[in-house]
Amino acid sequence: MPSAEDPSQLLLRARNGDTGAREELIRRFTPFILAVVSRATGHFIRLGEDDEASVGLMAFNEAIDSFRPGGGSSFLTLAETIIRRRLVDYFRREGRHQRVLSLHAIDNETAATVDPLGGEAINMVNELADRRREIERYREELAGFGITFKDLVKASPQHRDARDRALAAARVVAANPLFRQYLLERKALPLKALEKSVETSRKTLERHRKYIIAAALMLIGDYEYLADYIGQGKRGGQDA
Known part of the structure; x- marks a missing residue:
């Protein structure tokens, strides 16, 4: 055929x-x-x-x-x-x-x-x-940080305002070269410095650590499709 x-x-x-x-x-x-x-x-x-x-x-x-x-x-x-x-x-x-x-x-x-x-x-x-293929690549990158997709489901903030604050923190990490380097090299968030850069307490940052890391990696990496889901795709949309 x-x-x-x-x-x-x-x-x-x-x-x-x-x-x-x-x-x-x-x-x-x-x-x-x-x-x-x-x-x-x-x-x-x-x-x-x-x-x-x-x-x-x-x-x-x-x-x-x-x-x-x-x-x-x-x-x-x-x-x-x-x-x-x-x-x-x-x-x-x-x-x-x-x-x-x-x-x-x-x-x-x-x-x-x-x-x-x-x-x-x-x-x-x-x-x-x-x-x-992009989802699989993202899964592998998350694994390097000890995070699974199942973890993300559990770690995702339940309320919109909490989610917005977590995404704002992720954007700060992705945009700041020092924060980005810290994340990629140490596989952790620069919590002390990050707390001073966002309007979110350290306790909240720690609670949403996995979610913030996952979102930051999505923004840092070349994820053409996945980044759209948090308003930072190549088409330049913002989180509504």
């Missing part, structure tokens, strides 16, 4: 019972599926190793049958919705809580609404694959 075949034709054939077209469509969109599952679970998902990957693949297969052209939403939007729902079902069955890697923005991200069955779909899948 030609690998360059239009995804819209693959989808049509898959819905009409063509098993080969269905398998090719799933294969082609596997990076998209894994990216959605990775965002929803908060950790890097490996095909063939993580049960969540299988849940995502089955949900995508379900989306092929559920999609109705002209129904008002794109196929990938529907697929992401079904994948997330099936993951919730899976976690409930397993007696686990859904884990979401988030600096309180990633969890609010929605699927793109562009028509996924043209050239834009390939670009979207490629972008999602890039995001997946």
Whole structure:
């Protein structure tokens, strides 16, 4: 089967019972599926190793049958919705809580609404694959500081004002060459000096230490996609 075949034709054939077209469509969109599952679970998902990957693949297969052209939403939007729902079902069955890697923005991200069955779909899948690689690189950098994604879920400030203060501290660390050097060399925050530079007590800085470090590393590193989640991406947005 030609690998360059239009995804819209693959989808049509898959819905009409063509098993080969269905398998090719799933294969082609596997990076998209894994990216959605990775965002929803908060950790890097490996095909063939993580049960969540299988849940995502089955949900995508379900989306092929559920999609109705002209129904008002794109196929990938529907697929992401079904994948997330099936993951919730899976976690409930397993007696686990859904884990979401988030600096309180990633969890609010929605699927793109562009028509996924043209050239834009390939670009979207490629972008999602890039995001997946970026998430893995970030995970590895955090590991060097003894921080895991699970730690971030627990360490994320629950209130907006606390989160804003923590992000402000992270921005100060990232912008100050001495603070940045201290962080990268000692794998710790320069708490004494930082306290004098922000309107936050040392006790609060210590309480949100992991979150501040994670946000600072995101700002310091070349994280084109992830930095957008805290308002400092290459597009220059600010945290709302």
